[in-house]
Amino acid sequence: MMFADQILQGIFLGAYYALIACGLSFLFGVMRIINLAHGSIAVLSGYLVWSLAEHFAVSPFLALLAAVPVMAAAGYALQRTVLERSLRSGPLIPLLSTFGLAVVLDNSMFQGFGADTHSLDIGDLAFASWSGPGGIQVGQLAVLTLVVAVALLGGLQLFLTLTPLGRAIRACAEDAETAELVGIDARNVFAAATAIALVTVAIAGAFLGMRATFDPYTGPTQLIFAFEAVVIGGAGSLWGTLIGGVVLGVAQNLGSQVSPQGFLIGGHLVFLAVLAARFVLAGRDWRSLVRARKPASA
């Protein structure tokens, strides 16, 4: 029963990871950008929701509703001012520029909000739970997180398949130059995609603040979990990200059963195992991972 409970709680935890990984996966799928500022932007939107909720004395859910258009606009601006320019200079520059952005954001938040930890006040929902068979307790917030994660990732997938903008995003993701040849303004489409990604980050940031506390330097840890979920699930695949998040969450929870330090180690081990498995399945010699790359080895 203990293990069943751990796996169940792992799934709920994984749903949160999937939620936070959603925007990272989406941006990578569309633009091949690994946004290293992802975690910091999630924390920033956590602060935004917190500020709105405190200032207007409203529920964080209402504040999130107001934060969504702000983050969408920020996404549009982020693409047009930072990502677009850096993408033009090669695939490595976005890594550097988003890393720089993360440093700027983290320290600006420290400057603005101080070192105090914050969390969003959602009243009873924070600890309310339903009792299941065998004494298993299921947190209501955890269930809400799972529902939102499935709805968001599934909705995004449907959006990409069924809507004209979704199809335009996929066309640009495959071949932006040809997309322009069928009349698509690729720059606008990429900016819209980044806006959508930041909307998902806004939601993830709100859930971060609801389920735990955050401070200005919480971002990088969130980024690592999101990154691991994306890689485990297969880069750029939204359903894969959901599965990746769940696998990571279950592995961490099972790891914590083995040893008190096992929580993080369990997650990292699964991440590395999946990475190695992909490497071998792709037909490459795993030993080339540790060896220096030789020019003609491809």
Added chain:
Amino acid sequence: MSLLAVENLCARHGLLQAVRDVSLRAAEGEIVALVGANGAGKTTLLRTIAGSHRATSGRISYDGAEVAGLRANGRVHLGIALVPEGRRLFGNMTVEENLKVAGANGRRGRWTIATVLDAFPMLQPHLKQRCGELSGGQQQATAIGRALMTNPRVLLLDEVSLGLSPVAVNAVYESLQTVIGEGRTTIVLVEQDLSRVMRIASRIACMLEGRIVLEGKASELTREQITEAYFGLRRGEGGARA
């Protein structure tokens, strides 16, 4: 008046000047064929007209307006569409999605999924199939259909027969005949098959090392003249103009 007029156009790939001082006109409904050896600058010329490649100098006017400053998507909205070399389909998307994405972002007009399927009936059974899984001929048909979905007035076709079997080439051209037969679409096409060019084109321009070295009405040019220009056999005499 010419619908499309290119004047003194130059385009480069780094240090290589691929298109040198090219002037070319196409009147409404005309079919202009570009012939020339590999590397003569035909593809770069088409890509520069479409807006995929930046012109270093020269003018491209379309319907009386200068379009050289517009990006490719802006030119599509005016009515210039390119079927790029190598087809460049969105391989992870279905045939239908490829057509739809062009239809949603191009101009409105008589070309819809239904009319494209009338012209290219071979696509009908493959609508829900991903383009990456299609045969070369079906892919080429999809690529032309996708360009038509933007309802162009000028259709630029870059080597539609490249890499296709003779049977597939015939099928593609047979379908293209619907477009050509209507006479409402101006076509600039690159094609290596000279006898086909002489059959369907109203005007032929032969390119050599980035320049147009021979240009004239298809009916007035002989195969020998074109072959000479193609290989640059009379370069010492300053080129021919018919």
